[in-house]
Amino acid sequence: MKNTIPxxxxxxxxxxxxxxxxxxxxxxAITLAExxxxxxxxxxxxxxxxxxxxxxxxVRIGITGVPGVGxxxxxxxxxxxxxxxxxxxxxxxxxxxxxxTKGSILGDKTRMEDLSRDPYAxxxxxxAGITLGGVADSTREAILLCEAAGYEIIIIETVxxxxxxxxxxxxxxxxxxxxxxxxxxxxxxxxxxxxxxxxTVVITKADGENINLAxxxxxxxxxxxxxxxxxxxxWKPSVxxxxxxxxxxxxxTWGLIQQYxxxxxxxxxxxxxxxxxxxxxxxxxxxxxLIQQLSKSRTITSKIKILEKQVILKTVLPxxxxxxxxxxxxxx
Amino acid sequence: MKNTIPxxxxxxxxxxxxxxxxxxxxxxAITLAExxxxxxxxxxxxxxxxxxxxxxxxVRIGITGVPGVGxxxxxxxxxxxxxxxxxxxxxxxxxxxxxxTKGSILGDKTRMEDLSRDPYAxxxxxxAGITLGGVADSTREAILLCEAAGYEIIIIETVxxxxxxxxxxxxxxxxxxxxxxxxxxxxxxxxxxxxxxxxTVVITKADGENINLAxxxxxxxxxxxxxxxxxxxxWKPSVxxxxxxxxxxxxxTWGLIQQYxxxxxxxxxxxxxxxxxxxxxxxxxxxxxLIQQLSKSRTITSKIKILEKQVILKTVLPxxxxxxxxxxxxxx
Numbered sequence: 001m002k003n004t005i006p007x008x009x010x011x012x013x014x015x016x017x018x019x020x021x022x023x024x025x026x027x028x029a030i031t032l033a034e035x036x037x038x039x040x041x042x043x044x045x046x047x048x049x050x051x052x053x054x055x056x057x058x059v060r061i062g063i064t065g066v067p068g069v070g071x072x073x074x075x076x077x078x079x080x081x082x083x084x085x086x087x088x089x090x091x092x093x094x095x096x097x098x099x100x101t102k103g104s105i106l107g108d109k110t111r112m113e114d115l116s117r118d119p120y121a122x123x124x125x126x127x128a129g130i131t132l133g134g135v136a137d138s139t140r141e142a143i144l145l146c147e148a149a150g151y152e153i154i155i156i157e158t159v160x161x162x163x164x165x166x167x168x169x170x171x172x173x174x175x176x177x178x179x180x181x182x183x184x185x186x187x188x189x190x191x192x193x194x195x196x197x198x199x200t201v202v203i204t205k206a207d208g209e210n211i212n213l214a215x216x217x218x219x220x221x222x223x224x225x226x227x228x229x230x231x232x233x234x235w236k237p238s239v240x241x242x243x244x245x246x247x248x249x250x251x252x253t254w255g256l257i258q259q260y261x262x263x264x265x266x267x268x269x270x271x272x273x274x275x276x277x278x279x280x281x282x283x284x285x286x287x288x289x290l291i292q293q294l295s296k297s298r299t300i301t302s303k304i305k306i307l308e309k310q311v312i313l314k315t316v317l318p319x320x321x322x323x324x325x326x327x328x329x330x331x332x
Numbered sequence: 333m334k335n336t337i338p339x340x341x342x343x344x345x346x347x348x349x350x351x352x353x354x355x356x357x358x359x360x361a362i363t364l365a366e367x368x369x370x371x372x373x374x375x376x377x378x379x380x381x382x383x384x385x386x387x388x389x390x391v392r393i394g395i396t397g398v399p400g401v402g403x404x405x406x407x408x409x410x411x412x413x414x415x416x417x418x419x420x421x422x423x424x425x426x427x428x429x430x431x432x433t434k435g436s437i438l439g440d441k442t443r444m445e446d447l448s449r450d451p452y453a454x455x456x457x458x459x460a461g462i463t464l465g466g467v468a469d470s471t472r473e474a475i476l477l478c479e480a481a482g483y484e485i486i487i488i489e490t491v492x493x494x495x496x497x498x499x500x501x502x503x504x505x506x507x508x509x510x511x512x513x514x515x516x517x518x519x520x521x522x523x524x525x526x527x528x529x530x531x532t533v534v535i536t537k538a539d540g541e542n543i544n545l546a547x548x549x550x551x552x553x554x555x556x557x558x559x560x561x562x563x564x565x566x567w568k569p570s571v572x573x574x575x576x577x578x579x580x581x582x583x584x585t586w587g588l589i590q591q592y593x594x595x596x597x598x599x600x601x602x603x604x605x606x607x608x609x610x611x612x613x614x615x616x617x618x619x620x621x622l623i624q625q626l627s628k629s630r631t632i633t634s635k636i637k638i639l640e641k642q643v644i645l646k647t648v649l650p651x652x653x654x655x656x657x658x659x660x661x662x663x664x
Contacts, residue, residue, distance in 0.1 A: 045649050045651065045652045048649050049647075049648065049649050049652065052646045052647065052649065053646065055646070056646065137651055140650075140651075141649075141651070193525045193528050195559075195560075196525055196528070220559060221559070223555070223556075224555075224556050224559045227527075227552060227553070227556045228527075275644050278643045278644065278646075278650050279640060279643060279644070279650075281643075281650035281651065282639065282640065282643050282650035282651075282653050282654055283654075285650060285651050285653075285654030285655070286623075286626070286654045286657055286658055287619055287622075287623065288654075289654055289655060289658040290619075290622045290623075290626075290658055290661075291618075291619065291622075293658065293662060294618070294622075307614065308611060308614065311610045311611060311613075311614050312607050312610065312611070314384045314385065314387070314388065314610075315381075315384070316381065317377050317380050317381050317384065317473075318472075318610050318611075318613035318614040318617060319377065319469055319472075319473070319613065319614075319617050320377045320381065321614050321617075322614055322615075322617030322618045322620075322621055323617070323621060325618055326618055326621040326622055326625065329622075330625060
């Protein structure tokens with residue numbers, strides 16, 4: 001573990017190199033943020049706090065969709081469009097289960113061949129074997145580090161089948177859902193509740209024989225979204241079709257995102273959402289740390305297991321079991 | 333506060349009277365479960381643990397809908413149908429905001445005149461001025477107490493505009509969403525995500541001039557629900573129209589619930605969901621108690637406020653702020 005950071009620069013060098021956009025040092029700083037060693041965390045937090053004043057200037061975009069939806073093809077086409085506009089973009093992935101699902105996500109950079117060679121793009125896969133809470137924290141910190149390094153658009157990629165979407169929703173400005181043509185046949189496997197978080201739905205693979213299907217899906221989703229109540233941002237989610245192969249719907253997606261940013265900056269939702277996200281980060285971390293501390297005690301975790309069995313057997317009341325655990329923990 | 337419990341019976345008398353279905357003692361036991369006094373909680377938990385083996389035999393139904401949807405009229409008609417079948421029913425409400433919203437919920441029993449005089453029905457309004465976590469706990473305990481008293485169907489009523497729906501979803505077997513005819517015009521104000529939790533949607537007020545509108549809403553919701561992926565129970569949510577005035581859709585609702593119970597008991601989802609709900613109760617309570625303990629310290633709550641401001645001003649990293657709070661708390 002100690003060797004995951006190739007070299008520990010003095011903090012001032014980290015700060016100045018990241019400010020210059022040095023991607024090697026940026027990558028090291030992200031590795032530092034992912035480290036679980038106390039001394040690394042200490043250094044990482046000091047570093048990010050030094051950089052905080054220069055963060056926040058990017059547009060943070062969450063992109064999700066089930067495996068097979070063509071996520072990396074879409075992101076590659078979308079990313080190339082952005083870099084062709086001379087935008088510096090960073091692509092981060094969040095996928096706590098990537099180890100289990102054999103890395104359906106960015107584990108393999110070569111899936112985005114063009115982008116990974118593009119000097120305007122920075123691609124960073126998710127660290128393997130780490131809990132969702134851990135990924136969430138390190139991704140939030142990676143966003144800040146990329147912003148300090150001058151990236152203007154940050155894309156957070158996630159698989160639309162797990163619990164990570166709510167987490168991602170809580171760290172981005174704009175949430176994009178990719179769907180296959182052929183929606184409505186209940187085969188998409190997108191988790192309930194995710195559609196309602198989307199600021200825009202893009203129907204992928206709208207080319208060749210799929211075109212009719214894609215147009216139908218587009219109409220279906222427009223109709224479905226219309227049934228939902230208005231979101232707090234007052235932004236009305238759009239649904240468009242796209243073909244990464246034929247470069248259709250790519251420019252349009254970026255156009256929609258720009259409209260969204262302008263709209264929510266004008267009605268102040270943009271800034272309010274960011275503030276709230278930071279407060280959620282703070283509060284969630286307090287809860288996580290408390291549970292983490294509690295789980296460190298073997299006596300307590302084994303008592304939890306025993307009580308869980310009793311709860312299932314209905315020999316103990318869940319609320320009393322909880323009180324016992326907390327009082328044991330706080331008196332230890 | 334001490335006087336909220338008219339008389340504290342010996343626990344054995346509580347147990348035997350509740351087992352006999354004595355509603356006066358049942359009501360006292362629920363008041364005891366709602367009390368915040370340590371000695372009351374102690375007694376209440378002992379009592380409920382004694383009764384636990386005789387709980388769990390009811391069908392627990394959550395019913396939600398925005399104010400104006402005709403919730404109490406529907407529940408009254410639905411409840412009368414059940415009592416006409418000689419079913420003992422209990423109706424509990426969960427509404428942490430009832431004090432603020434001037435009690436749109438069961439605050440006034442007389443809203444269900446017939447039911448409140450029905451010996452087969454037990455109606456219990458939500459305690460006022462108590463947090464969602466507190467309501468959740470006492471409602472869970474009230475469910476168990478009503479079951480021990482022989483109630484076969486427990487209805488948990490909630491207002492479909494707040495955060496309480498997820499809480500209710502986590503304590504019932506079946507979740508029923510009431511919607512007005514005229515859905516699709518985005519005027520329903522139902523919170524995002526709630527529709528996806530529904531096991532059945534009932535379009536209310538399908539009478540008179542509303543009939544066409546109600547049928548249209550019915551088709552709309554069927555279509556929308558069809559876009560969602562299958563739920564874990566494998567139950568496909570139905571959408572029906574109802575008129576409490578003309579007693580339409582009332583029997584059908586109960587029929588659907590019976591089908592659901594049979595279906596999920598056969599595929600074992602019913603029991604699995606209950607086990608999981610009990611484990612969630614246990615875990616959520618641990619978190620709540622920890623945060624409660626933390627909030628008891630004035631030093632810590634005032635430090636949280638200061639750190640929140642710094643988080644918003646971006647002078648401190650949320651994760652570091654959280655670590656400071658937790659370490660202060662655990663060393664105090």
